[in-house]
Amino acid sequence: MRNDIPVHVPLVTQPMGVLASLRAARRNVLSIIPQIATRQPMVSGRTGKRWHMVMDPDAIKTILLEKLDNYPKSVVTKNLLRPAIGDSLFIAEGAHWRWQRRAAAPVFSHRNVMNLAPIMSAAADRSAARIAAAGPRAIDVAEDMVRTTFDVISDVTFSGDGSFDSDAVHNAIDGYIAEAGKISLFDILGFPDWVPRPGRMMSGQAVRQMKTVADQAVEARRVRGAQGVPDLLDLLLDGIDPETKRQMNTAELRDNLLTFIVAGHETTALTLGWSLYLCAFDQDVQDRARAEAQSVLQGRAATGADVANLPFIRQIADEALRLYPPAAMVSRTAQEADTLCGRDVRAGDTVIIPIYALHRHHQLWDEPDHFRPDRFADRKAVPRYAYLPFGDGPRICIGASFALQEAVIILATLLSRFRFTQVKGRNPDPVMILTLRPEGGVWLQAEPA
Structure with a gap:
């Protein structure tokens, strides 16, 4: 068993002011998490x-x-994403x-997810x-996993019928996130959405064109x-x-x-890229x-029916989702005063769940920074709200x-x-702008097994 640990984000040990937080967040959002957050139930401050x-x-x-309704998604999150996904x-x-x-449920x-497994x-x-085909050359498997999962989401969304330029959509959204997803000082200070953000203005034309095509x-x-097996659009x-009969x-x-x-391709691509790095x-x-x-597949590709036999x-x-959760930090805005962990929360306060820190918390996980897949051999032993790769509630x-299903296949x-x-x-x-990505790629060599 290896004693060293896989790559991780160095968390801060000293308080940061507004400008220092802005500089750190624009480089890597996770770098503003205090190290003490991996050992305490709650950390509060003002930036x-x-x-x-x-x-x-x-x-x-x-x-x-x-208290779901008291903690809606934060204004920052909505400001960043609404121009692209309404x-x-x-x-x-x-x-x-x-x-x-x-x-949509x-x-x-x-049944529908299993029907899409052949794709x-x-x-x-x-x-x-x-x-x-790459032979002995090293390849960036993170990049290939983005291509692979984008192939999947394109086919399951539009059946590959050629009526939708999915690559153009992907490039437009990726460009928008690259510019607008960087934390703005205006967002940290809580400026209203109507105050212009230069990054969003620069990428707005591509987003408008993308929406028209869609x-x-x-x-x-x-x-x-519909024709054949219904895709996501069908x-x-x-x-x-069922309650309002609205469509x-x-x-x-x-x-x-x-x-x-x-969301349907990038998060899975990230899970796969990090999984291959860890392997x-x-x-x-x-x-x-x-x-x-090998014992299950006997040389063929995995299918939906195989997933249950690949624990x-x-x-x-x-x-991999524990160590590198794609949505590694989520934030909410308190609507009314509340008490959490014996501490007062005021209306308007930003309440952050730093999932990256939660998944590496020393009171919740044994050797939290180590790679130990057997933690999940008994899922019932994992505290439900200590592991949130997909959120909860x-x-x-x-x-x-x-x-x-896609990741296992x-x-x-x-x-x-x-x-x-x-x-x-x-x-x-590991760098998070909007999602936790392996900056620099995951370069591996692959030889036939």
Whole structure:
């Protein structure tokens, strides 16, 4: 067993002022987390406005479940994302969120997710072919996983029918996030949304064009109708809120589809990239995973039906999500005064759940910075609100089962065929702007297993 630990974010040990926090956050949002947050239930401070970081599972349950309406997503989060994805499921609140959630929930039923598994298997096969073609050369598997999962989300969203330029959408959103996703001083100070943000202004034209293309694709599908196995757009078009009988209009469909395209490929790609890094980091784990995958797959790509028979592969994905959660920090804005961990929270305070710190908390995890997939051998032993890769409560990620199925299918397929090893001096750097990415890539060498 290795005694060293995989790459991690150095957390701060001294308080930072507004300008220092801004500089740090623009480089890596996680770098503003105080190290003490991995050992205390709650940390509070003021950086322009009052904030609280909450790591206590009971208090997190209060925020995400028991008092959900008192802790809506923060103004900063909404300001960053609304220009790109509107009032879609990800940022809508109250009744507007609830009816959309009810209408979209059947889209991600077990049956529908299983029906889409062959697309995941085919994408895994194509990824394996690209890796094999690279021969002995090192490749950036993080980049390939983005390509692989984007292939999946494109096919499951629009059936590859050519009516929608998914690459253009991906590039437009990625460009928007690159500019607008950087924390603005205006956001930290709580300036209202109507105050212009230069980054968002620069990327606005691409977003407007992207929305126009998406609207046209939605309307074309309304006319054409479903053909063959329903894709996500077909399922959303048919979605009806069982309580109000309301259906999504074109703008609502478009905003939710754009949300699914971004969230539905990047988070899984990140999970896979970090999982492969960790497997190369610990060859004993990789050998065990390969043995499991090979015994089940016998040379073919993994399928949806195989997922239940690949428990250790799933544990690796779970542990990667613990060490490198894609949404590594979430924030809420308190609407009314409350008490968390015996501490006063005022209306208007920013309440942060630093999931990165929660997943590495010394009171909740044994050797929290180490890579130990066996932590998840017994899921019932994991405290529910100590592990939140997909959030929890009513707003838990609607596509969690889709993402996990995809991750296990692709990871098992690749590990059954290749042995991955690290490239000396090319470790990824965990950096969060909007999601926790391996900056510099995950460069590995792959040889046939």
